[in-house]
Amino acid sequence: PRPATTPGLADARSLLSRVWGHGDFRGLQSEVVAEVLAGRDVLAVLPTGGGKSVCYQIPAILRPGLGLVVSPLIALMTDQVEALKQQGVAAARLDSGVSLDERSAIWAAARSGALDLLYVSPEGLAAGAMMDRLAELPLSLIAIDEAHCVSQWGHDFRPDYRNLGLLAERFPHVPRIAVTATADARTRDDILRSLRLEGARVFVDSFARPNLQLSAERKESASRARTDARVIELVRERRGKSGVVYCGSRDGCERVAQALRDAGTDAIAYHAGMDTKERDRRLERFLAEDGAVMVATIAFGMGVDKADVRFVIHADPPGSLEAYWQEIGRGGRDGEPAEGITLYGPSDIAWTLRRLDGRPMAEEVKQVQVRKARQLFAMLDGAVCRAQAVRRYFGETDAAPCGVCDICGDPPQTYDATVPAQKALAAVQRLGGRFGRGRVIDHLTSRTKDVQPWEQQLSTWGIGADVSPNGWRDIIDHLLFEGLLVEDPNDGKPLVGLGDPEAVRAVYKAERKIEVRRLPVRASSSGRRDRS
Ligand code: ADP
Numbered sequence: 001p002r003p004a005t006t007p008g009l010a011d012a013r014s015l016l017s018r019v020w021g022h023g024d025f026r027g028l029q030s031e032v033v034a035e036v037l038a039g040r041d042v043l044a045v046l047p048t049g050g051g052k053s054v055c056y057q058i059p060a061i062l063r064p065g066l067g068l069v070v071s072p073l074i075a076l077m078t079d080q081v082e083a084l085k086q087q088g089v090a091a092a093r094l095d096s097g098v099s100l101d102e103r104s105a106i107w108a109a110a111r112s113g114a115l116d117l118l119y120v121s122p123e124g125l126a127a128g129a130m131m132d133r134l135a136e137l138p139l140s141l142i143a144i145d146e147a148h149c150v151s152q153w154g155h156d157f158r159p160d161y162r163n164l165g166l167l168a169e170r171f172p173h174v175p176r177i178a179v180t181a182t183a184d185a186r187t188r189d190d191i192l193r194s195l196r197l198e199g200a201r202v203f204v205d206s207f208a209r210p211n212l213q214l215s216a217e218r219k220e221s222a223s224r225a226r227t228d229a230r231v232i233e234l235v236r237e238r239r240g241k242s243g244v245v246y247c248g249s250r251d252g253c254e255r256v257a258q259a260l261r262d263a264g265t266d267a268i269a270y271h272a273g274m275d276t277k278e279r280d281r282r283l284e285r286f287l288a289e290d291g292a293v294m295v296a297t298i299a300f301g302m303g304v305d306k307a308d309v310r311f312v313i314h315a316d317p318p319g320s321l322e323a324y325w326q327e328i329g330r331g332g333r334d335g336e337p338a339e340g341i342t343l344y345g346p347s348d349i350a351w352t353l354r355r356l357d358g359r360p361m362a363e364e365v366k367q368v369q370v371r372k373a374r375q376l377f378a379m380l381d382g383a384v385c386r387a388q389a390v391r392r393y394f395g396e397t398d399a400a401p402c403g404v405c406d407i408c409g410d411p412p413q414t415y416d417a418t419v420p421a422q423k424a425l426a427a428v429q430r431l432g433g434r435f436g437r438g439r440v441i442d443h444l445t446s447r448t449k450d451v452q453p454w455e456q457q458l459s460t461w462g463i464g465a466d467v468s469p470n471g472w473r474d475i476i477d478h479l480l481f482e483g484l485l486v487e488d489p490n491d492g493k494p495l496v497g498l499g500d501p502e503a504v505r506a507v508y509k510a511e512r513k514i515e516v517r518r519l520p521v522r523a524s525s526s527g528r529r530d531r532s
Pocket residue numbers: 020022023024025026029046047048049050051052053054305
């Protein structure tokens with residue numbers, strides 16, 4: 001039976017404090033909740049830790065009928081459902097891990113009106129039979145969590161999400177709310193279209209996370225041992241604090257975790273090569289132990305909610321600014337200061353591109369992913385406030401510098417390297433992708449003994465003698481980070497070729513300026529940075 005009066009924000013607030021123990025809504029939560037309570041469709045883009053779940057949980061409880069939540073990961077569903085049950089909310093989940101008996105019990109509870117929230121996976125819904133059963137029930141709302149997964153323009157596209165547009169047809173009178181932490185303008189439009197949410201109100205909260213202190217460091221070399229050593233050093237400097245170290249591969253993850261344990265840190269490896277039970281055990285340990293460090297691949301992610309993570313270190317950079325923000329955003333969820341430190345190098349770009357190349361996706365989609373990776377690397381190697389760069393990327397054009405990142409704290413000197421960049425691009429073009437980075441520099445500075453006769457005929461032979469080899473290395477690295485040059489892996493000896501033709505043309509015409517950071521001179525035994 002419908003309540004005599006429709007529930008409003010006051011009811012929502014009292015529920016928030018009674019069941020969740022929170023004094024009041026924060027950010028855009030109250031607006032989103034009011035909209036959903038009123039039965040209208042919503043797309044809410046709230047940053048990680050912004051409290052997206054109560055935006056649909058509270059209206060689902062207050063509105064008559066069953067609230068359906070579509071969620072992409074079993075672990076995420078399990079967490080949320082267990083938390084809700086402990087808070088006394090009638091919640092259940094239907095996923096592949098639920099037995100037949102439990103299933104019938106859940107459907108019986110749903111039919112009798114005893115259930116407030118039912119979590120399902122997108123593939124479960126796509127099976128069809130589930131939609132039919134749901135159609136017989138009064139639904140209070142349909143929530144689609146991690147909605148960016150529906151978009152090929154997002155960074156985590158999942159084909160199973162594509163069918164969710166059907167919900168609009170099957171349940172035309174049920175309000176739907178899509179939530180995500182990461183969606184640029186294009187992804188937002190795509191979500192609205194794909195989920196048939198054309199009439200939805202869109203809420204985009206600020207992406208500012210003032211308690212996060214961001215920094216990025218160029219790796220000194222492509223050597224894994226060096227990177228591992230740097231990670232261990234960074235973690236030891238933060239001894240006793242809880243943190244996450246992201247690695248690009250399972251091997252790397254095991255290796256770094258072992259090295260950290262050898263160095264006396266309580267480090268736990270976590271990746272998709274472990275079965276679910278093992279992963280759950282490790283997650284529980286991480287949540288329970290003070291000062292534990294999780295060393296993980298991206299398998300460790302969505303929905304992980306440990307409030308006191310004090311640092312997130314990327315031993316290998318992620319694939320996009322969206323992923324970067326989401327992963328860094330796992331730090332400081334309690335609002336206290338936390339650090340995000342990213343190590344990156346030219347070999348990481350080559351690796352990222354190679355991995356994308358191996359993925360089964362449409363060429364158009366691949367191009368988008370390549371561009372996203374390049375935007376991330378350009379930010380990492382850039383001289384713009386980290387937080388400002390990310391927030392601009394998400395459409396906050398008026399974001400101010402954060403004041404606490406490595407760039408704000410110690411603004412790097414940059415110089416205009418447009419002319420040297422033109423020379424380097426021209427040389428790579430003339431050389432036709434035959435040479436690797438070091439040999440391109442030899443060509444520019446005419447410092448090689450094994451010069452080829454045809455090479456000497458080129459107009460670019462020796463045109464860069466005014467810049468030191470180290471200077472060239474910085475410029476060429478930067479051109480790689482900006483995607484103006486690309487390294488094609490070739491038997492481990494990468495050859496350098498031209499990148500995005502349009503961007504290259506813009507540099508030739510000096511329409512695009514190239515700013516290169518003057519890197520600090522490091523004391524290094526390798527002689528890599530030996531200039532004074
Ligand atoms: P996300 O947006 O990342 O999914 P969650 O819904 O998991 O965020 O919420 C993140 C944390 O913030 C949770 O611990 C949640 O209980 C807490 N939270 C949510 N809303 C509020 C609020 N209004 N006041 C205080 N804490 C809140």
